Amino acid sequence: MTEFSQGPALWQAIIALIIFAAAYVCILIEKWDRIYTALGGALLMVIIGIVPLGKAVTSYANWHVLLLLTSLFVISGVFQKTGIIDYTASHILRKFRLKPITVLLSLSVLSAIISALLDGLLAIAVLVPILLKTTKMMKLSPVPFLISVLLSVNIGGAATLMGNLPNRMIGAAENLSTGEMLIKLGPLVVILLAIIYLVIWLIYGKKMIVAETYKRELLMLQPSSHLASDRGFLAGSILVTGLTLLALLLQGALGWNVSYIAACGAVTLLALNYKELVQLVKQRDYYSVWQGLRESQLLFFFGLFIMIGGLTYAGITGFIAARGLEISQGNIPFLSILLLWLTGFGSAMMDYIPYTAAMIPVVDHMGTMLQSASGISSVSSLWWSVIMGTAVGSGVTLLSSMTSMYAASLSDQEGGGLTQRSYFIVAAPISLLLFIAATIYFKLFL
Numbered sequence: 001m002t003e004f005s006q007g008p009a010l011w012q013a014i015i016a017l018i019i020f021a022a023a024y025v026c027i028l029i030e031k032w033d034r035i036y037t038a039l040g041g042a043l044l045m046v047i048i049g050i051v052p053l054g055k056a057v058t059s060y061a062n063w064h065v066l067l068l069l070t071s072l073f074v075i076s077g078v079f080q081k082t083g084i085i086d087y088t089a090s091h092i093l094r095k096f097r098l099k100p101i102t103v104l105l106s107l108s109v110l111s112a113i114i115s116a117l118l119d120g121l122l123a124i125a126v127l128v129p130i131l132l133k134t135t136k137m138m139k140l141s142p143v144p145f146l147i148s149v150l151l152s153v154n155i156g157g158a159a160t161l162m163g164n165l166p167n168r169m170i171g172a173a174e175n176l177s178t179g180e181m182l183i184k185l186g187p188l189v190v191i192l193l194a195i196i197y198l199v200i201w202l203i204y205g206k207k208m209i210v211a212e213t214y215k216r217e218l219l220m221l222q223p224s225s226h227l228a229s230d231r232g233f234l235a236g237s238i239l240v241t242g243l244t245l246l247a248l249l250l251q252g253a254l255g256w257n258v259s260y261i262a263a264c265g266a267v268t269l270l271a272l273n274y275k276e277l278v279q280l281v282k283q284r285d286y287y288s289v290w291q292g293l294r295e296s297q298l299l300f301f302f303g304l305f306i307m308i309g310g311l312t313y314a315g316i317t318g319f320i321a322a323r324g325l326e327i328s329q330g331n332i333p334f335l336s337i338l339l340l341w342l343t344g345f346g347s348a349m350m351d352y353i354p355y356t357a358a359m360i361p362v363v364d365h366m367g368t369m370l371q372s373a374s375g376i377s378s379v380s381s382l383w384w385s386v387i388m389g390t391a392v393g394s395g396v397t398l399l400s401s402m403t404s405m406y407a408a409s410l411s412d413q414e415g416g417g418l419t420q421r422s423y424f425i426v427a428a429p430i431s432l433l434l435f436i437a438a439t440i441y442f443k444l445f446l
Contacts, residue, residue: 013314016050020307024349027399028420035294038303045310060309061302064259069406070298071262072125075241076410077292078269080129082237083227088130090137100140100208105197107131108148112156112193116163118249120153120403126245128407132414144204146411146418147426150404151196151395155434158391159189165402166356166390170383184384188441192392192434199430236272240265297409304399308350336385336442339363343389344435348396356390381446388442392434398423 023041027034046053051060092103107127114123127149135142157163161171161181227234244265251258270277280289293299327338346355363386367379394401398408398420411418 012048012050013316015048016045016310016314017316019044019048019050020311020350023307024399028397028424034420035297035300035303038300038307040303042303042306042310045307051306051310051313055313056306056309060306060312062305064257065305065402066298066301068121068259068262069301069402069409071259071266072121072406073297073409073413074266075244075262075269076125076129077413078266078273079237079241081273082234084234084238086133086137087227088133092130092134100135100138100210101201101205103134104145104148104200104204104208107134107145108152108197108200109193111149112152112189115153115157116159116189118162120157120164120401121406122245122248123153124149124403124407124410128410129414132411136414138210140208140210141417142411143418143422144200144208144426146407147423147430148196148200150407150423151427151430152193153403154391154395154401155189155192155196158387159186164352164387164391164394166352167387170356170360170387180380181384181387184380184446185388187445188388188438191437191441195433195437196430199433203426233272237269240268240272297405297412301405311350332379332381333443335366336381336446337439339382339385340389340438340442341435343386344393344396344431347390347393348400348431350399352390352394352401356386359386381442384446385442388438392431392438395434396424396428396431 019041023037026032026037042056045051046056092106107130111123111127114120114126128146131145131149132142135145154164157167159182161167167181244261247254247256247261247265248258251261343355343359346352346359363382367382394404398404398418404423408418408423
């Protein structure tokens with residue numbers, strides 16, 4: 001038996017779904033503080049007995065992910081003070097002569113490439129702060145830029161096994177070929193990225209205009225004027241941040257935990273910025289500390305992960321996956337398309353990590369049954385469906401993936417104006433188009 005069949009009683013599973021759905025809607029409409037909404041939903045699930053307190057805190061809270069996200073937030077916050085991000089943004093503006101759509105497309109394509117070859121979270125950590133500063137200098141809303149980059153990261157990461165985290169989870173569980181995956185899904189990734197950029201251009205292309213008078217002012221600014229005056233802090237921060245990003249990139253070869261790498265980098269940067277910390281302690285500025293904790297979204301992620309864990313423990317994710325697979329009755333082409341939409345829907349409704357974890361054993365078992373019953377040698381198309389479904393589904397809301405949640409916290413830190421609603425009303429229709437295009441591609445070529 002699995003965890004999905006050992007969870008609470010049926011009525012508790014139904015209550016878990018109601019609590020999660022209510023909290024999800026409240027977070028999307030943003031009428032109440034999302035931190036209190038997430039913590040309230042998590043507390044209700046524990047009190048009712050949907051998920052045991054010990055399991056909620058030790059397993060589902062996912063402390064490694066919380067430590068990673070918080071550490072990256074600290075690194076970004078301290079690194080902002082060096083002026084390097086402003087310096088880079090100023091160079092980008094000069095390079096592209098203040099053409100917003102060119103900046104948007106360039107950063108989006110770069111984010112897709114980084115996500116495919118390296119890591120989506122790394123792409124967000126590097127590019128989003130630059131993006132926010134660039135749009136701020138142009139006095140433009142960063143929302144279309146952020147939407148384009150986030151969708152690019154999710155889709156670009158679907159091209160290789162080392163891209164999105166679900167790809168690595170599936171690759172670790174199944175013997176999939178990186179070359180075959182690139183051949184099968186690479187063309188689809190290019191098509192989907194083209195659709196994203198076309199739609200973004202149609203929606204925002206004519207709205208992203210920088211006034212001529214302001215262009216002259218920006219081009220007159222020297223990039224070096226943005227750099228911090230404390231050269232020791234500047235050099236130390238560049239060195240520590242660079243080494244941290246390099247270690248994150250090489251963590252597979254090094255065998256180090258990514259959360260510990262990020263935490264070491266964050267602590268070192270805080271030590272370099274000790275003067276400001278001492279000032280906070282002397283002034284007993286507890287409000288600033290609380291604001292920093294709020295902006296890091298640590299408490300929000302904590303509550304959200306426990307709620308998602310409650311759904312998993314209640315057996316809801318496993319039940320949906322298993323029932324969906326039964327509908328196909330062994331028809332692999334139909335099953336692949338069904339899996340694409342089923343996985344996409346599941347990933348859109350919750351963080352794709354637990355959903356992928358729930359899907360892997362189910363799809364693996366289904367593949368084994370199909371191979372033994374019909375003598376099929378390969379069921380790779382099922383895994384392509386899961387990979388592409390999570391990639392497209394994870395772009396529907398800001399709650400669908402860790403990268404989106406991290407980007408949202410960075411945007412909050414800079415006052416970027418990226419809300420759940422502003423993201424959803426654009427990203428959801430685009431994602432629907434991507435699902436339709438992916439369905440046609442699967443039907444014709446896979």
